[in-house]
Amino acid sequence: MNPPRTLSVDHWMARPGVPALLSTLDAEDGATRLVGGAVRDWLLGLDVADVDFATRLAPEEVLERLEKARIKAIPTGIRHGTITAVTHGAPYEITTLRHDVETFGRHANVAFTNDWRADAARRDFTINALYADPLTGELYDWFGGHEDLATRTVRFIGEPLQRIAEDHLRILRFFRFSARFGTGLEPEGFAACVARAADLMALSRERIREELRRLLALPAPVATVRAMVEYGILRPVLPEITLEGVDRMAATIAAEAAAGARGDALRRLAALVPGESADAIAVRLKLSNADRARLVAATGPGERPDDMRVLAYRIGAPAAFDRMLISGDSRAGQWRGPFANWQRPRMPLTGKDIIAMGVPPGPEVSKLLAEIENCWLAAGLPADRERTAALARKVLGRR
DSSP: OOOOSBOOTHHHHTSTTHHHHHHHTTGGGTOEEEETHHHHHHHTTOOOOOOEEEESSOHHHHHHHHHHTTOEEEEEEGGGTEEEEEETTEEEEEEEOEEEEEEOBSOEEEEEOSOHHHHHHTSSBGGGOOEEOTTTOBEEOSSSHHHHHHHTOOOBSSOHHHHHHHBTTHHHHHHHHHHHHOSSOOHHHHHHHHHTGGGGGGSOHHHHHHHHHHHHTSSOOHHHHHHHHHTTSSTTTOTTOOHHHHHHHHHHHHHHHHHTOOOOHHHHHHHHSOGGGHHHHHHHTTOOHHHHHHHHHHTSOOOOOSSHHHHHHHHOHHHHHHHHHHHTOTTHHHHHHHHHTOOOOOOSOOHHHHHHTTOOSSHHHHHHHHHHHHHHHHTTOOOOHHHHHHHHHHHHHTO
């Protein structure tokens, strides 16, 4: 598919508040244009959530104009020229044209400019350096981004080794964008990523985690992740991941499709990592406590009770469903609906009930409760209090 050479202005002008915003930012005089991901995705016929603008106006002037127009303005990154305008409940990032003065592997000192091409040159890939006139839909493309969209090529702007040295995160972004938009890995960019893979060690683990999540959440990440593992891209930060893990993730993605389940990045990560390393990797990537617990539970031994509610009760429904898909359990499809609405039940008896049955308070009560809980789970998690009490009496009778 060849992308169009111009965009319909209806894409953005139909959004409430955008015409007034553009008027405030002198779009009619050519001071402001659409830029980046929204332009790229509209050209590809994709849905667009976030719309960003580039402007020749200085950040302070943008703030002043927005406030005068009574449009909410948030100086989210004013040091680097970015202000977020909020109109009709929707945020729009507005960034003054800039060029890099110094770069530090992830951060940069910038200077503001009136040069559109200089602003485009500091962007990472050609397909992300497309601009559109907001009043006509005319495209501005200095680096062949339109042609690269047509051929599904993710290509660095400029010399790839240098661009990676400026911002190490571009290694992971190269693979994520290639998995999303590309038909393969552009050779020069790929070679540069292999050569500079050790630069990933300089990134925060939060940055690595978020890029990895976005990559793994894509519809078809397997070929890209396989190349990353084969050529040692992830080795500096995630040496535990092997091709065996990639194969396991591929099988899990197939199982998701067969079960009618949505692709889930954390589940795919659980398939990718060895179970014995799951907790260490969760800590390294600074996962939330909930995600860490789910990752570790999902990579546990392949317990398959007849009633999967038992496993869901013990490790949580999301992790139980993860484990079914990762292990290739053919029942996963029938449990997708029940697990989606799962509410963990409570056993109808408590320690007070056990004491009321004549057991003295103390550690023995907790031991008995655990034994009764196992019987209750084996009986199908009955909600009936009297039935559960009967199970308890049987347990007590064996003591």
